[in-house]
Amino acid sequence: MKKLLFAFGIFLIVLGLGLQLFFLRGTKGQALRPNELRSNIAYNDVPTLLIPGWGGNGWTYSKLIKHYQAENIAQKTMTIHVSPTGKVKVKGTVAHKKNALIQLIFDWNYTKDYVPQTKWLKKTITLLHERYHVDKLNIIAHSWGGSAFVHAVADSKILQKQVAYPKVILLGTPIDESFDENISYRQAQKQGSNDENYKQLVKKFKRFAPQSNITFYNLMGAVAGEKTDGSVPNVQSKFLQKLLRPAWSKYYQAVYQGVDHTGLHQNVRVLDTMDKILWNKKTIALKEQ
Template identity: 75%
Template sequence: MKKWWVILGSVLVGLICLQLWLLRGTPGEALRTKQLRSDIAYSDVPTLLVPGWGGNGWTYSKLIKYYQKENIAQKTMTIHVTPTGKVKIQGSVANKKNALIQLIFDWNYTKDYQPQTKWLQQVLTLLHRDHHVDKLNVIAHSWGGSALVHALADSSSLQKEIAFPKVILLGTPIDESVDENMSYAKAQAKASADKNYQRLLKKFKEFDPLASIDFYNLMGSVDGEKTDGSVPNVQSLFLKNIIHPNWSKYYQAVYTNTDHTDLHQSTKVLDTMDKILWNNRPLAWHH
């Protein structure tokens, strides 16, 4: 019996150590100012990196390291949110070009994205109040994107305090009541059973942002399927239903042989995102 307790204890210690390791922020490396690239536009607008369900410090580690290695962007701030919603911010974005903000939820295994919605509102409020962020780009994965959309829809003050020039959603479900076997056209013809989506529709009718938002809806496809293996693309396409051309532009792309995790790991997606955020050259998009 004692042997089993020792094994169980060892497993628990191992799991705790793994979780602590996953919560580490990715080391930041400053831009090499003497090697700035002519094809990159270096901007004062920081970019917030929002992980999805179960996401942690590993989620955007490759992205951060890749952009820093290529001298495209630099991670200058790490934000941790405790399970009780306490926000801890390290670093600064002041006077930092192409700054990346790594957001880490210390316990990201919730039953839905409602806690992350509230936590995001707190994070955005503190970025504006304490760090004077009034313009912010966002990359958000999966339920992290769902939480972001709801956070903005639920806060008229954030809509007026911070401009969001570019929002990139990676495999983000908007209406979770439809499955991959239903086309977008047919799905729109039926009444949605997703109460969160119904609430979004209502909230976005009153949505009044500080400035126009460009939404980039990036989706994956596994073996020619209409899903990235976790989120059916039709669920993500419902983003088009809630935004309005008076205050937004919409772009979408589907990446073949790309699963849900690849959307924040694949070099082809990372290359697309750096062009969206920091390259003025026009890209071909499906509207």
């Protein structure tokens, strides 16, 4: 019996490692088809970095990448792996690639908070700038991946001054984790925060000075008529706007009814909104969905 239990335990470990390796694979890239370029799409040289949230991996943005490639809107041209020790490994290029997608994968993304991801992001974006000459970068970030990005740029004057972020899309990103879905954003502001990470952000954003304007798009989900996507209450995400200043930012938000936390990077309604934000020739107005 002991041998059987031992063998079963080994099987589970091997299975778990196999699944982990499977989910760390990057999504296959597909080049834009020159003879099928779309008249409503602006094909430009600004790459988009795809940042997963806690526990996220190669699967997180797989549907997004395949959808945009099938529609001939964008192309995945680079994969970045970051090891648990912070070693950054890059495969591919963004040079001379229109509407390039960069798939970022943290090889161990099961941390107690987003502090490691914040450090890894600072290294990753710095490397993109110094080695690959990326001086403009759009962002799509899910959940704690968005939290890590906001903290990373707030922490670093270098990232603020050397790289421009024309469009930043946050998906179900908690900014102030003090509150649950039972309190409104207005009430929460009056009550005041007890989230030390948010309090640090407030201080850092008072000195925040990006090289050019950033347009933030705060996309949230709502399930079962509640003011939460099932994991992150909308009120936590809405505190992003408290950090921003009109002198260097614009802010838009939308809540997608019937879309849960995972659906924010899977649901076609959200994917269609994001491609219009990033690459549509006409400016779109976000609406509550």
